[in-house]
Amino acid sequence: MYSEPIFLQPVFQEKIWGGNKLKTVYHYDIPSEQTGEAWVISAHPNGPSVIENGPLKGQTLAEAWESHGELFNKSADNNEAYPLLIKILDANDDLSVQVHPDDAFAREVEGVPYGKTECWYVLDANPDSELILGHHAETKQDLEQMMADGEWDELLRRVKVEPGDFIYVPSGTIHAIGAGIVILETQQSSDTTYRVYDYDRTDADGNQRELHLEKAAAVTNVPHRIPELNQEEAVSGDLTMTKLVENEYFGVSQWVLNGRVEQTMEADFLQVSVIKGDAVLAVDGKRFEIKKGTHFILPHGIEKYELSGEAEFVVSWV
Structure with a gap:
C-alpha cells in the first residue's frame, strides 16, 4: 500500500496577461516575466504534472492515474481521464472574457472528456480589483445582439474582490479575472475555452486573438443566476x-x-x-x-x- 503523499512539480504556461508573482511570491522558477499560470496538480495533456517523490518519481500524474488506479480508488472499468485540475493564475493584466461548455457540449462538439465548471479562491488582489462574473442579458437574443454590437459595458457584470474571497463559476458562466488578482483555481480537467471579448488587444504582429462568439452564445447560461453555496x-x-x-x-x-x-x-x-x-x-x-x-x-x-x-x-x- 502506498503510504506517502504524492508531491508534484508545477507546469508553467506563459500568457500575454501574465506577470512574475509566481516567482516573487511563490518562488517558482518561471520561464518568463509573462507567466500567467502554474498548473500545480494536473494530468491534462496540455500540461501534466511530474511526480517528485516516492516509487513513482519521474512519472506524470496522468501515467499514475492510468497504471496505478488504486492510488485514487479508481475502479478497473473506469476509462475516464483524471477528473480535476488545480492552477494558480497571476493576472498581471485583464484576462479575456470567456465561457466554458458543460460536459455534454464538450464531448459532442469538441470531442474532449470534460466541460469546465471551476471555482476560484482569491490569494491576492490589488485594492479595488474586480472581475467579470455573469452578464445582464435577459434572453439569448439580447445576449447575441449585445455581443454583436460590442456593448460590453452594458452586458458584463463586474464584481469587486479581495483576498480570501471565493467565487464559483459553473459551466456556461461568462467570466474574466481582472488585472492585479492572483487566484487558486479548482476545475474540471478541461482546457476548452470560448473567448467572448479580448479588449481588442493585439500581439507583436498586430493580430487580435481569435473570438468564438457563436459557440460562446450557444453555451452561455441566460439569464445569469447567482448560485447559492451552502458553506x-x-x-x-x-x-x-x-x-x-x-x-x-x-x-x-x-x-x-x-x-x-x-x-x-x-x-x-x-x-x-x-x-x-x-x-x-x-x-x-x-x-x-x-x-x-x-x-x-x-x-x-x-x-x-x-x-x-x-x-x-x-x-x-x-
Missing part, C-alpha cells in the same frame, strides 16, 4: 475547515491550521495546496515539511495523517 465550518483539533462548495464534479474546502491535528481520510483521495505558512505532514511514521507553494495528493490507502504548524490550505476531492 459549512467544522473544527477538528487545531484545524478549522470551511467547506466552500460541493457539487457533482468536486468538493473544495479552506483549512486553517493553528497547532496540531490528526485526520482520518474519508475521500477517495485529497488534493492539497498550501497557500500560506508552513507545516509538517506526518504519514505512517514519515514526516514531510510543507510550505506555501507546495502541492500534493494524499492517495487512497492512507488511513490517517497528522498536520502540525501554522498554515492555510485549499483542499479538493472528487
